[in-house]
Amino acid sequence: MRDEQDPTGDDQMTYDDSVPFDEEPAHEPGRRRGAKRRSLPGCIAVLVALAIIAGGFYFVVTWGMGVLKDQFDSADDYSGPGHGKVSFEVHEGDTIAQMGRNLKSDGVVASVQAFTDAAAANADSTKIQVGFYPLKKEMAADDVVEILVDPDNQVKxxxxxxxxxxxxxxxxxxxxxxxxxxxxxxxxxxxxxxxxxxxxxxxxxxxxxxxxxxxxxxxxxxxxxxxxxxxxxxxxxxxADLESAAADLGYTPGELMTVASLVQAEGRGDAMPKIARVIYNRLENPDNGITNGLLQIDATVNYALDRSLIAVPTEEDTKVDSPYNTYANTGLPPGPIEAPGDDAIEAAAHPAEGDWLFYVTVNLATAETKFTASYDEFLQFKQELRDYCATKSDRC
Known part of the structure; x- marks a missing residue:
C-alpha cells in the first residue's frame, strides 16, 4: 500500500490499488458484510401486484364509463321509419330511463338520450301503460314515443x-x-x-x-x-273480507262462495243482499213448516242438467237425480254453480236483514224482485209474473 496526500491539505485518503475498483474486497473478520442484492422472484411479485392494481383500475374506469354512457349518451337518433318487427314490453315500474335502456338494447332507438329527450317533449309520456307494443328496429325516437303513449297500440x-x-x-x-x-x-x-x-x-x-x-x-x-x-x-x-265474513256468519269460505254463485244466478243489483238473506233464512230455519230446508233454486237444476242456467225448469226437471238439485236435496249444493262477480260476493258476505223466505222477479226487463215471508203472498207474486209473461214479455 501507499499513502498519497491530498494536495489541498485535507485529510489523507487511503486506498488499495491491488484490488480492482469494481470488485468487492474479501470479507475480513470483524468487518460488517454488505447487504445482499434483492432476489429476482421478489421483483416479479411486485410487478404482478402492480399489474393487478392497474387491471382493477382499468376495469373500474371502464365500468364507470359504461354507466355514465347510459346517463350522458349523445343524442344519436335514427331517421326512421325502421325495419323488421320488435315486440317491446313496458314492465310494471319501468321509468322512462329504463324504457330507453331496454329500447336501445332491443335495437329500437340509437341512444337512451334520444328517447328520454323525445319523451320529455311529449306530455303524454307520463301515461305510458304496462304492456306490449309493436315497434321496429332503428326507429326515430319521436316515433317510438308516439306509439307508446297510445294504449290502443298495445298488442293484446x-x-x-x-x-x-x-x-x-x-x-x-x-x-x-x-x-x-x-x-x-x-x-x-x-x-x-x-x-x-x-x-x-x-x-x-x-x-x-x-x-x-x-x-x-x-x-x-x-x-x-x-x-x-x-x-x-x-x-x-x-x-269483501270473505273469509272473516264466513266465520262471522257461521259458514266456511267455500260455502260462502256457493251462496254467492246462487245469488249471482238469481238476482241483480239491490236485490242481491236480500236474496242472500233468503238463502241463509232457509238454511238456518229448515223446520219453518214451509220450505223444509229446500232452497228450490232453478239455476241449480239447470246446472245439474248441464244447460244454460237461465232456462225455466219443468216439474220433471226438478226431479233430476243430482246433488246439485236443490228441489230434491236440502242445504247447499256441493259447490258453486257459476262465477259470481263483485256484487254477488259482497252480498253473500254481507246479507241484508229480514225474515223473508220467498222472492219472485216480477219484471224481467227491470229485474224488479219482490220479497215476502208469507207463502200466500209468494203465490200472488208468482201470478204477477205469469201475467207479465203473458202480456209483456216473450222471455219467460
Missing part, C-alpha cells in the same frame, strides 16, 4: 267474461278470443295446481274464474290467463 287479446258463467262457458269464450283451443284450457283445469286456487276450492275452478275484462299479451298462456282470473277473484274476495 281483450277478453270479456260476463258474470254468471260456468267454467265450461268461460273457456269457450277464451278459446274464441285467443289462439288457444278449449282443450288447451281444459288441460290446465284438469291439473290446476299452478292457478293459486284456495284450499277450500278442492281443486275445482267452478266459481273462481272471475268475470271481468282481461288484456292478455302475446306471451300469455292458458295457465297464465286462468291464473289471472283466479288472482282477480282473490282481489274480490279480499275486498
Amino acid at each position: 287479446d281483450t277478453v270479456t267474461i260476463p258474470e254468471g258463467l260456468r267454467a265450461v262457458d268461460t273457456i269457450a269464450i277464451l278459446a274464441k278470443k285467443t289462439k288457444f283451443s278449449e282443450e288447451d284450457f281444459q288441460k290446465v283445469i284438469d291439473k290446476p295446481d299452478a292457478l293459486g286456487l284456495p284450499d277450500y276450492a278442492s281443486g275445482n275452478v267452478e266459481g273462481y274464474l272471475f268475470p271481468a275484462t282481461y288484456d292478455f299479451g302475446p306471451t300469455a298462456t292458458p295457465t297464465t290467463m286462468l291464473k289471472a282470473m283466479v288472482d282477480r277473484w282473490r282481489q274480490a274476495a279480499d275486498d
Whole structure:
C-alpha cells in the first residue's frame, strides 16, 4: 500500500490499488458484510401486484364509463321509419330511463338520450301503460314515443267474461278470443295446481274464474290467463273480507262462495243482499213448516242438467237425480254453480236483514224482485209474473 496526500491539505485518503475498483474486497473478520442484492422472484411479485392494481383500475374506469354512457349518451337518433318487427314490453315500474335502456338494447332507438329527450317533449309520456307494443328496429325516437303513449297500440287479446258463467262457458269464450283451443284450457283445469286456487276450492275452478275484462299479451298462456282470473277473484274476495265474513256468519269460505254463485244466478243489483238473506233464512230455519230446508233454486237444476242456467225448469226437471238439485236435496249444493262477480260476493258476505223466505222477479226487463215471508203472498207474486209473461214479455 501507499499513502498519497491530498494536495489541498485535507485529510489523507487511503486506498488499495491491488484490488480492482469494481470488485468487492474479501470479507475480513470483524468487518460488517454488505447487504445482499434483492432476489429476482421478489421483483416479479411486485410487478404482478402492480399489474393487478392497474387491471382493477382499468376495469373500474371502464365500468364507470359504461354507466355514465347510459346517463350522458349523445343524442344519436335514427331517421326512421325502421325495419323488421320488435315486440317491446313496458314492465310494471319501468321509468322512462329504463324504457330507453331496454329500447336501445332491443335495437329500437340509437341512444337512451334520444328517447328520454323525445319523451320529455311529449306530455303524454307520463301515461305510458304496462304492456306490449309493436315497434321496429332503428326507429326515430319521436316515433317510438308516439306509439307508446297510445294504449290502443298495445298488442293484446281483450277478453270479456260476463258474470254468471260456468267454467265450461268461460273457456269457450277464451278459446274464441285467443289462439288457444278449449282443450288447451281444459288441460290446465284438469291439473290446476299452478292457478293459486284456495284450499277450500278442492281443486275445482267452478266459481273462481272471475268475470271481468282481461288484456292478455302475446306471451300469455292458458295457465297464465286462468291464473289471472283466479288472482282477480282473490282481489274480490279480499275486498269483501270473505273469509272473516264466513266465520262471522257461521259458514266456511267455500260455502260462502256457493251462496254467492246462487245469488249471482238469481238476482241483480239491490236485490242481491236480500236474496242472500233468503238463502241463509232457509238454511238456518229448515223446520219453518214451509220450505223444509229446500232452497228450490232453478239455476241449480239447470246446472245439474248441464244447460244454460237461465232456462225455466219443468216439474220433471226438478226431479233430476243430482246433488246439485236443490228441489230434491236440502242445504247447499256441493259447490258453486257459476262465477259470481263483485256484487254477488259482497252480498253473500254481507246479507241484508229480514225474515223473508220467498222472492219472485216480477219484471224481467227491470229485474224488479219482490220479497215476502208469507207463502200466500209468494203465490200472488208468482201470478204477477205469469201475467207479465203473458202480456209483456216473450222471455219467460
